[in-house]
Structure formats: C-alpha cells, structure tokens
Amino acid sequence: MKTYFLIILLSISSLVVKAQVAIGKTSTSSPSASLEFGYTPNDVTKQRGIILPWTNASNTLINVVPGTMIFDSSDKKIKYYKGTDDPNSIATWVDLTINGDGTVDKSLQDNLTESAVAKVSIGEKTNTEGILVLEDNNKAMVLPMVDKYSSVVNPTAGMMxxxxxxxxxxxxxxTAWTFWKTSNT
Structure with a gap:
C-alpha cells in the first residue's frame, strides 16, 4: 500500500501546470475536475476512500490556508479551516464530524517522520502550504465515490x-462513520 501511494505521489508530482489528475481511471469526467478518483459500481474490491492528513492538534498548525481539511486525532474529528474576510474576526476550525467517540490506532502514524518540504501541487503552483494542494481557480476535487459507505472494507481513521x-x-x-448531508438532497 505504501509503495502504491508513493508511486501515485511521484506521478502526480511530475505533472506540469494546469494539470488534471485521474486516479483509478484514465481521465477526469469533467473539465472542472482538478483531481478525480475512479468509481466502479458494485465491486467491493474497488470501494475505497481518501485519507486526510492527520494532526495531533489542529490548534498547533501554522500558516494554514482556508479550505484546509485534516483529521485531528486528539479529538477524532474531521475539520476544515474556515478563513475570514473580516480582519476583526478569528478564523476557526469547523468540525464536520458528528460522532467523536471513535478509537484511533495512531501507532503507524506516530512512528513516521514528517517531511516539512513534502508537497504535491496540482494546477498553477504557488507557495501555498500543504501536502496536497489543488491550486486551480476553476476546478475542484471529486471525492472517491462508493456504492455505500459500508462498502468500504477496513476503513481507517480520517477516511472520506x-x-x-x-x-x-x-x-x-x-470507530464510526459520520455523515455530512445537505438538507436539500
């Protein structure tokens, strides 16, 4: 798995400006997709998710830009950083998780050394901090699609x-799946 992830990261890092990336498929399905994952309906061997970057405490991160998404292992929450246009307001981390009583095995994560210079940039490269930065101003990431969340075999903490x-x-x-569903769907 580590080798597969490393190959993907190296492949992505070699891309040039204005790139679109398809993982698990040959091309993106829309010119508006910056990063898109393959979807194979009714095949439980291909029901996978994306694992967000882990941190031990969101309040210790520096140089965070609005839209950053993380898994905060200290409180078992998926969060995104919400910036503010008002200089008198404090930008905050927004909790996207409903159930926070999960159990997280951090043994694999805690033994890793983080590289401060590791970065993959898709789109027009800037100096924006982050591990994976989608830098297009007219494209978006399409999340990994699954038939149903319960189709994912052996999900891991921070998976989306x-x-x-x-x-x-x-x-x-x-431990548990939590859900983010808009009221109009």
Whole structure:
C-alpha cells in the first residue's frame, strides 16, 4: 500500500501546470475536475476512500490556508479551516464530524517522520502550504465515490468518501462513520 501511494505521489508530482489528475481511471469526467478518483459500481474490491492528513492538534498548525481539511486525532474529528474576510474576526476550525467517540490506532502514524518540504501541487503552483494542494481557480476535487459507505472494507481513521446511494459525504473517525448531508438532497 505504501509503495502504491508513493508511486501515485511521484506521478502526480511530475505533472506540469494546469494539470488534471485521474486516479483509478484514465481521465477526469469533467473539465472542472482538478483531481478525480475512479468509481466502479458494485465491486467491493474497488470501494475505497481518501485519507486526510492527520494532526495531533489542529490548534498547533501554522500558516494554514482556508479550505484546509485534516483529521485531528486528539479529538477524532474531521475539520476544515474556515478563513475570514473580516480582519476583526478569528478564523476557526469547523468540525464536520458528528460522532467523536471513535478509537484511533495512531501507532503507524506516530512512528513516521514528517517531511516539512513534502508537497504535491496540482494546477498553477504557488507557495501555498500543504501536502496536497489543488491550486486551480476553476476546478475542484471529486471525492472517491462508493456504492455505500459500508462498502468500504477496513476503513481507517480520517477516511472520506462520497456515498452514491445516500448522496452524502461520509467520514470515518476510527470507530464510526459520520455523515455530512445537505438538507436539500
């Protein structure tokens, strides 16, 4: 798995400006997709998600830009950083997780050394901080799609997928799936 992920990262890092990346498929399905993952309906061997970067405490991160998404292992929450246009307001981390009582096995993560210079940039490269930075101003990431969140075999803490059966974003906190569904779907 580590080798597969490393190959993907190296492949992505060699891309040039204005790139579109398809993982698990030959091309993106829309010119508006900056990063898109393959979807194979009814095949449980291909029901996978994306694992967000882990941190031990979101309040210790520096130089964070609005839109950053993380898995905060200290409170088992999926969060995104919400910036502010008001200089008198404090930008905050927004909790996207409903159930925070998950159990997280951090043994693999804690033994790794983080490289401060590791970065993959898709789109027009800037100096924006982050491990994976999508830098297009007219494209977006399409989340990994699964038939249903329960189709994912052995999910890991920090995993995020789009559930096609229920039209919702699902997060796994180490023990339980939590869901983000808009009221108009």
């Amino acid at each position: 997928v789009y559930d096609m059966a229920n039209n919702m974003i699902c997060f796994f906190n180490g």
